Amino acid sequence: MALETEQETYERELEKLAASMDGKFVLIKADKVIGAYDTYGDALKVGYDTFGLKPFLVKRIEVVPTAHSFSRDIGICRT
Numbered sequence: 001m002a003l004e005t006e007q008e009t010y011e012r013e014l015e016k017l018a019a020s021m022d023g024k025f026v027l028i029k030a031d032k033v034i035g036a037y038d039t040y041g042d043a044l045k046v047g048y049d050t051f052g053l054k055p056f057l058v059k060r061i062e063v064v065p066t067a068h069s070f071s072r073d074i075g076i077c078r079t
Helices: 004-021 040-051
Strands: 025-028 032-037 057-060
Touching: 004 032, 004 057, 025 040, 032 040, 032 057, 040 057
Parallel strands: none
Antiparallel strands: 025 032, 025 057
């Protein structure tokens, strides 16, 4: 599975990251947290500058994850 190690690292470090960096974007490569950045773009740029096209993870630090899914089959809401 792609980025499995990075996701495990995120989950392992989440409590520590969230304590001081909630809402920032973390850059993770393998089992190492590289850094936390104010924007997704900043983290992505550092990732590409450092690792090129090798896989790395950029993810928002969130204690309560935001849902990013929806369904096209939801009917119209009428109030």
